[in-house]
Amino acid sequence: MSTAMTDARPVRDEDRLDMARLDAWLKGAIAGLEGEPQLRQFQGGASNLTYLVNYGERAQVLRRAPAGAAGAGAHDMLREAAVMAALKASYPYVPAILARCDDPAVVGAPCFAMECLPGIILRRDLPPTLGLDTAGVRQLCTNVLDRLIELHAVDTSQPGIAALGKGEGYVARQYDGWTGRWQRALTEGTDACEDVVAWLGAVRPQRDTRQCVIHNDYRFDNVVLDPVDPTRVIGVLDWEMATIGDPLMDLGGSLAYWVEAGDEAAFLASRRQPTHAPGMLTRREVLAYYAERTGTDIGDFAFYEVFGLFRLMVIAQQIYRRYALGQTTxxxxxxxxxxxxxxxxxxxxxxxxxxxVR
Structure with missing residues (x-):
């Protein structure tokens, strides 16, 4: 468990910012900031760089792309800010955008500042200090799922939201996009998984289930919980990949992180959220809950499950490639x-x- 304050650590040397330029931009963009900024870095994310910027008691969160970021549409912080601003009125769990900057000279890349939500972010395990029994854990789990279901019900015809979509064919575009990213991210000695790529191409659905707003990285450590009632969601973070698409693709992406208590040792070792805890729904129960609450015919979920795992594999390989090339230490x-x-x-x-999850 962490809070927005306690999760921030000293900034890594390679991720340091020009404090004078940052200070000048923030004070010019956000009214009422005074004094010298104190900068710390959030450690949880593995994709974009996220910082806590304090001016006395006033806290802001800064997001920017990492060094060596590549790939069409990847790490687009200005798009993320635009998505968040468009969704805020319909989905109140989105943090408010405070300022945007398209000048890379300020912090080394385009960036934005958003409000800091004072809440709890879960990591690998549920801390005993939360005081949740099995029923409380179940309530937490279903509340988190309900916020995803609520997102999938947002009216996509609203201005700013409708522009996110590209129409029918989301699954096909995702297959083409992520298999291409996979090929570009391969490093020496990496298993190319040609059989997995071929299977996904052979069995992928010919039509999308439906079109709705999807988060595309919905998991427990992108959710902020109420510190008074830790079963209640007060915020949802990391909107970089949000778009209009197929909700089962969103669900498959979430379940790629959903490690159960009875899973094999290697999967348990990779666990980064407390989905193994007593009271948490299993992957099969998650699908049943989603189907019941939304009226969605889940059908054969194997493609969505494998694609979620494959997409996570691509993301991990993209990050590993940056590490292997010395673009991050x-x-x-x-x-x-x-x-x-x-x-x-x-x-x-x-x-x-x-x-x-059959």
Missing amino acids: NPQFAGFGEMVRYLGQRCRAVITTGGS
């Missing part, structure tokens, strides 16, 4: 090559068995 990325290897194996296992 963050030690937590050193083991991502092994993570990629395991995710490839898990994709094959799910393909062989027909899915772990």
Whole structure:
């Protein structure tokens, strides 16, 4: 468990910012900031760089792309800010955007500042200090799922939201996009998983289930909980990949992180959220809950499950490639090559068995 304040640590040397330029921009963009800024860095994310900027008691969160970021549409902070601003009125869990900057000279890349939500962010385990029994954990789990269901029900015809969509064919575009990213991210010695890519191409649905707003990285450590009632969601973070698309693709992406208590040792070792805890729904129960609450015919979920794992594998490989090329020295990325290897194996296992959530 962490809070917005306690999760921030001293800034890594490679991620330091020009404080004079940052200070000048923030004070020019946000009224009432006084004094010298204090900068710390959030450690949880593995994609974009996120900082806590304090002016006395006033806290802001700054988001920018990492060094060496590549790929069409990747790490687009100005798009993320625009998505958040468009969704805020319909989905109150989005943090408010305070300022945007398209000048890379300020912090080294386009960036934005948003409000800091004073709440709890869960990490690998549920801390005993939350005081949740099994029923409380179940309530927390369903509340988190309800916020995803609520997002999927947002009116997509609203100005600013409608512009996110590209129409029918989301699944096909995702397959083409992520397989292309996979090929570009490969490093020497990486298993190309050609069989997994071929299987996904052969069985992918020909039509989208439906079109709705999707988060595309919805998991427990992107959710902020009320510090008074830790079963209640007060915020949802990390909107970089949000768009209009197929909700089952969103659900499959979330379940790629959903490690259960009875899973194999290697999957348990990769766990980064407390979905194994007594009271949490299993992956099968998550699908049943979603289907019941939304009226969605889940059908054969194997493609969505494997694609979620494959997409996570691509993201991990993209990060590992930056580490292998020396574009980041963050030690937590050193083991991502092994993570990629395991995710490839898990994709094959799910393909062989027909899915772990049947």
